[in-house]
Amino acid sequence: MKRLALTLTLGLLAAAQAQKVATPVPIGIAVAQTSNTALLGQEQVIGARFAEKFLNARGGINGTPIRLVFQDAAGDENSAINAFQNLITKENVVGIVGPTLSQQAFAADPIAERAKVPVLGPSNTAKGIPQIGEFVARVSAPVAVVAPNAIRQALRLDPKIKKVAVLYAQNDAFSTSETGTFQETAKAQGLNVATVQKFQTTDTDFTTQVTAVLNAGVDLVIVSGLAADGGNLVKQLRQLGYKGLIIGGNGLNTSNIFSVCQRYCDGIIIAQAYSPAQPSAANQVFVKEYRAQYKKDPPQFAAQAYAGVQVMVEALRALDRKKKLAQWDLGELRTALNKQILAGRYNTPLGELRFDKDGEIIQKDFYVAQIKMKDARTGSFVFLK
Amino acid sequence: MEASQLLQNLLNGLAIGSVYAIFALGYTLVFSILGIINFAHGAVFTLGAYFTYTLVVGQFENNGLLKGVNLFPQGSPLSGNPWAFALATLIGATVAGLVAVLVERLAFRPMRARGADPLLALVSSLGVALVIVNLIQLLVGAEIYNFPSDAYGEVRPALSFQIGERVVIVRTVQIIIFAVSLAMLAVLGYVIGRTKVGKALRAVAESPGTASLLGISVDRFILITFFLSGFLGGLAGTLVGTAFGVAGPYFGVTYGLKGLAVIVLGGLGSIPGAVVGGLVIGLAEAFVPADYSAYKDAVAFALLFVILLVRPQGLLGRVQIQKV
Numbered sequence: 001m002k003r004l005a006l007t008l009t010l011g012l013l014a015a016a017q018a019q020k021v022a023t024p025v026p027i028g029i030a031v032a033q034t035s036n037t038a039l040l041g042q043e044q045v046i047g048a049r050f051a052e053k054f055l056n057a058r059g060g061i062n063g064t065p066i067r068l069v070f071q072d073a074a075g076d077e078n079s080a081i082n083a084f085q086n087l088i089t090k091e092n093v094v095g096i097v098g099p100t101l102s103q104q105a106f107a108a109d110p111i112a113e114r115a116k117v118p119v120l121g122p123s124n125t126a127k128g129i130p131q132i133g134e135f136v137a138r139v140s141a142p143v144a145v146v147a148p149n150a151i152r153q154a155l156r157l158d159p160k161i162k163k164v165a166v167l168y169a170q171n172d173a174f175s176t177s178e179t180g181t182f183q184e185t186a187k188a189q190g191l192n193v194a195t196v197q198k199f200q201t202t203d204t205d206f207t208t209q210v211t212a213v214l215n216a217g218v219d220l221v222i223v224s225g226l227a228a229d230g231g232n233l234v235k236q237l238r239q240l241g242y243k244g245l246i247i248g249g250n251g252l253n254t255s256n257i258f259s260v261c262q263r264y265c266d267g268i269i270i271a272q273a274y275s276p277a278q279p280s281a282a283n284q285v286f287v288k289e290y291r292a293q294y295k296k297d298p299p300q301f302a303a304q305a306y307a308g309v310q311v312m313v314e315a316l317r318a319l320d321r322k323k324k325l326a327q328w329d330l331g332e333l334r335t336a337l338n339k340q341i342l343a344g345r346y347n348t349p350l351g352e353l354r355f356d357k358d359g360e361i362i363q364k365d366f367y368v369a370q371i372k373m374k375d376a377r378t379g380s381f382v383f384l385k
Numbered sequence: 386m387e388a389s390q391l392l393q394n395l396l397n398g399l400a401i402g403s404v405y406a407i408f409a410l411g412y413t414l415v416f417s418i419l420g421i422i423n424f425a426h427g428a429v430f431t432l433g434a435y436f437t438y439t440l441v442v443g444q445f446e447n448n449g450l451l452k453g454v455n456l457f458p459q460g461s462p463l464s465g466n467p468w469a470f471a472l473a474t475l476i477g478a479t480v481a482g483l484v485a486v487l488v489e490r491l492a493f494r495p496m497r498a499r500g501a502d503p504l505l506a507l508v509s510s511l512g513v514a515l516v517i518v519n520l521i522q523l524l525v526g527a528e529i530y531n532f533p534s535d536a537y538g539e540v541r542p543a544l545s546f547q548i549g550e551r552v553v554i555v556r557t558v559q560i561i562i563f564a565v566s567l568a569m570l571a572v573l574g575y576v577i578g579r580t581k582v583g584k585a586l587r588a589v590a591e592s593p594g595t596a597s598l599l600g601i602s603v604d605r606f607i608l609i610t611f612f613l614s615g616f617l618g619g620l621a622g623t624l625v626g627t628a629f630g631v632a633g634p635y636f637g638v639t640y641g642l643k644g645l646a647v648i649v650l651g652g653l654g655s656i657p658g659a660v661v662g663g664l665v666i667g668l669a670e671a672f673v674p675a676d677y678s679a680y681k682d683a684v685a686f687a688l689l690f691v692i693l694l695v696r697p698q699g700l701l702g703r704v705q706i707q708k709v
Binding site (some may be wrong): 034035038039170171195196197198199200202203204205207208209211212214215228231232235236238239240241256259260261262263264376377 | 390393397400401446522526527528529530531533534535542543545551552554556559625628629630632633636639671673676677678679681
């Protein structure tokens with residue numbers, strides 16, 4: 001195994017050596033375009049494309065355009081690894097924004113780490129992502145910072161909440177990490193975690209879990225899963241008569257959930273690392289463009305993907321000012337880009353952000369939204385004060 | 386276990402078990418006639434759900450080549466009340482049956498004509514299954530689609546009744562699934578046991594050569610078998626899709642594996658065995674304690690393993706006696 005990893009690393013390094021940077025400058029986007037995770041990934045594709053269009057219209061990297069190279073990372077580890085390998089060795093990208101899931105990041109990021117290619121996680125919020133290696137950073141605030149806000153908001157809406165049910169997708173690294181945070185926060189707030197139920201992201205029938213929740217007589221249900229399974233679970237909870245508040249984790253933080261749980265989505269509380277009301281100039285432009293094209297507010301996943309591309313481009317601009325990109329060897333540029341990403345401050349749709357030495361995002365503003373359904377298929381995230 | 390919990394688990398198990406049963410019947414019908422497993426059955430199950438969804442909703446708003454297509458700008462005539470939805474379901478299942486007929490023509494008949502090893506037909510059907518699944522993904526993307534909650538009219542989402550201090554709740558859709566599955570099993574039992582077509586099918590299953598000598602068109606009855614099998618698979622797909630959502634092109638894969646477990650458990654080629662096997666696996670899953678429900682698939686297959694150790698021919702299968 002070690003020998004295979006060494007061979008692979010040497011191969012990747014050899015491929016990168018003494019290669020010039022292509023024009024337009026290729027940036028890899030490895031997010032889920034297929035599988036259940038595509039519910040999140042397709043928003044990231046939209047966000048990244050917006051960034052490409054907007055940043056190129058503003059001159060790209062001091063006059064040199066960028067080119068986003070998309071590879072489908074689907075929802076599993078192998079697809080993410082393949083996408084990373086293709087971007088690094090075939091497409092010769094300068095850096096990668098991706099993958100969609102934390103679970104995939106733990107598998108694919110080490111590939112980039114060994115090849116010394118900077119990675120920006122656009123939606124990896126599990127504990128330990130920036131610690132994967134020095135070439136790994138993220139623009140998605142960790143779940144431990146974001147998630148507690150949802151419970152605090154639920155208690156503001158209903159101070160009588162005493163008993164909580166927690167459900168999570170046990171085959172998803174992000175969900176298991178997120179549920180830990182939720183459970184710790186619930187206990188810290190003096191709530192009784194009456195039942196903890198597990199499921200799989202591939203499950204469709206949640207009757208067993210829902211029955212257990214109903215029999216526990218809880219006032220609040222917290223769901224950590226992805227949009228397809230989480231939405232289905234919410235639907236079945238409501239159909240079987242649960243009437244209390246529901247908190248959804250980050251995996252449910254997408255308007256694509258509306259078609260899954262339909263009118264039963266109404267009232268789900270979700271903590272956010274992004275709000276369309278964020279006053280930064282970058283966000284106002286992004287929101288205006290997004291609304292014009294899609295007739296709705298941009299979701300968090302699109303904003304984070306946009307921010308990921310923007311951070312890479314602004315770091316490349318800074319390097320280009322020191323030495324023209326065309327004069328860099330690809331390997332050298334990748335290493336310098338990684339250092340520059342961590343050194344900069346960025347004014348993105350997420351607000352102002354920067355990174356600590358590990359590559360962890362330092363972000364100021366967080367929000368909580370509640371889903372309001374207009375009819376069976378259309379709804380919106382209403383931000384709570 | 387309390388009485389309420391016992392009843393709740395029974396209801397949950399019977400609902401999902403009855404779907405497994407009608408799905409597995411499709412496998413069993415083909416196996417009893419040809420002696421091979423049709424691996425495309427899971428893909429036909431998926432297609433049934435998508436066909437019905439197309440008739441009821443008529444548009445796919447996510448990824449795929451059909452993105453943006455709207456068959457019913459004024460709303461589908463096959464949505465909004467139980468009878469319209471039932472008609473859509475029957476049409477969807479019928480089209481799925483026709484696809485199964487096509488599968489027979491493409492994957493099985495050429496092999497049979499060449500006298501090929503049954504294993505080749507099995508691999509061929511697996512190839513067809515993969516083509517179907519990828520075609521679905523190409524056309525409508527990989528996302529989950531849900532039938533609108535008003536597709537079958539204003540139905541109460543759940544029924545509940547009190548047992549002692551506990552409440553037992555069952556989703557209306559689970560009751561519908563159970564009722565439809567029972568009705569289908571009764572109809573199929575009648576067709577196979579009491580009609581000329583059924584007699585001919587049994588004759589072909591018993592000995593195709595002898596059936597042919599008696600003037601029964603073996604090829605025609607094989608096609609009928611595939612149609613029935615596809616119809617049942619498509620119907621099961623729609624029932625599951627209605628209850629839990631049409632969970633992407635691959636959602637038939639899990640049911641395909643489950644169906645295999647069911648027919649092996651019940652006894653290969655045994656129609657009552659498929660029913661019993663389906664209900665046993667459904668109930669086994671339902672009785673997995675809630676805290677361990679994520680392991681219900683493992684429990685179902687472990688049960689299969691244990692039963693096969695005790696009864697290798699399955700619950701209702703016959704021991705094969707070979708004269709030497």
